[in-house]
Amino acid sequence: MDTAIEQYDIAIVGAGAVGGTLACALAQAGFSVALIEKTAVSAEQQPAFDERHLGFSRSTKVALDGLGLWQAMSSQAVAVSRIHVSSKGRFGSVMMNAEDEGLESLGYVLPAREIGRVLHETIAQQGNIQVIAPARLLSAVTTRKTAIIELEHQGEQMEIHAGLLVGADGAESQVRELFHIGTSRWEYDQSAVIANLDTDSVESGLAYERFIDDGAIALLPRSEAGYAAVCSVANDVADRLMEMDDRSFAAYMRENLGSRLAAIAEVGKRFRFPLALVRSTEVVREHLVLVGNAAHYIHPVAAQGFNLSMRDVTALAEVLIKARARGHLPGELSVLQEYNNWRKQDERIMVVFTDGLIRLFDNPLLPVVFLRQKGLMALRHFPRVRNLFTRAVTGRLGKQAALMRGVQLSSNRQS
Ligand SMILES: Cc1cc2nc3c(=O)[nH]c(=O)nc-3n(C[C@H](O)[C@H](O)[C@H](O)COP(=O)(O)OP(=O)(O)OC[C@H]3O[C@@H](n4cnc5c(N)ncnc54)[C@H](O)[C@@H]3O)c2cc1C
Secondary structure: OOOEEEEEEEEEEOOOHHHHHHHHHHHHOOOOEEEEOOOOOOOOOOOOOOOOEEEEEHHHHHHHHHOOOHHHHHHHOEEEOEEEEEEOOOOOOEEEEOHHHOOOOOEEEEEHHHHHHHHHHHHHHOOOEEEEOOEEEEEEEEOOOOEEEEEEEOOEEEEEEEEEEEEOOOOOOHHHHHOOOOEEEEEEEEEEEEEEEEEOOOOOOEEEEEEEOOEEEEEEEOOOOEEEEEEEEEHHHHHHHHHOOHHHHHHHHHHHHHHHOOOEEEEOOOEEEEEEEEEEOOOEEOOEEEOHHHOEEOOHHHOOHHHHHHHHHHHHHHHHHHHHHOOOOOOOHHHHHHHHHHHHHHHHHHHHHHHHHHHHHOOOOHHHHHHHHHHHHHHHHOHHHHHHHHHHHOOOOOOOOHHHHOOOOOOOOOO
């Protein structure tokens, strides 16, 4: 039997938060998109939309709004107006405040599942996105003219031809592997253990980042009374946290967070994620680009992975739309290099920032302890240092895509 061949402007492999958002942006701009996902597409079934809560910046929210996604999510979102950063057993904590920065909020917190739900609903309504799921990727190559992807879908083989292939298939990207693109990889020997904590009360809009002897704990306020906790700890500590009963886990949290945490009424199911720094050695080739975790998987300590990826998504959409207006095709190398040149500095800063935080707070050597005390004190006492830190955390360093500044995408097809 002949293999069915389908033609699209852009094929995206991976319908997680990044691939899904990119598909919406490109489809709204008038590109035809094939969205290829290995699991069945629904927020309940896709591991990409699990129990984690994502903290994200105001500019990410503005971009989601520009794509028409935010309104449907907003009822589940909690605005973060303050972040308390501290180190257990040492003085020198600092409070980052939206008001001090002249902002309405520092960011927002949303369940990943809610992002998935809204993405799926929106994608289903987009006429020019074809979702192909569950699908098994058999091969992917590029020729001078196009990218060719072979798939197995519903027991049949099919071939997708697209001007641009986007690998948005996560940290263990198969697309990256099929093109023999290498990675630089650093294992932190840490895992993130996440759990929802129901507490007696939540101080409105207040998030915590607490560095402890075992690593770091982030507490993100949830819409219900409680917090989403992310404990980034050494693997042996993660083993213990996963094995503990709920009472012992609550006691561990209280011991490390002290009076910050109101009484814990209930501890939700715990989940574990191995932590590593994985960076793709190449991000663009002719007819090929890697985005999101496929390009860079960073430590969640500063809640920056999705933010960084949203800056990729909005920049890529903008570059492709502008290139089309100049008569260029999406897969042209010069167009993709323009995207890469734009994004590489921000990526480097975020890697150095998150990796540096881990090294700084994971080191018991006295000079390093001294340095981090100085760092916290500088944050506390010098508004300009605090402003720089806040701008990094809220994604306002460097050139921002129009969507992140509240400017809508142009949808005019000119080619
Ligand atoms: C514990 C934890 C907490 C975090 N907290 C935050 C936070 O607060 N703020 C923040 O900004 N970031 C946070 N992050 C990071 C954020 O979750 C990621 O950056 C983001 O989810 C990346 O999404 P992605 O779509 O690139 O990858 P993924 O979520 O991995 O999605 C990849 C998709 O591709 C699909 N796929 C994989 N292989 C194939 C294939 N061969 N063919 C087809 N489809 C395939 C998968 O099924 C999946 O749907 C956190 C991460 C962790 C681990």
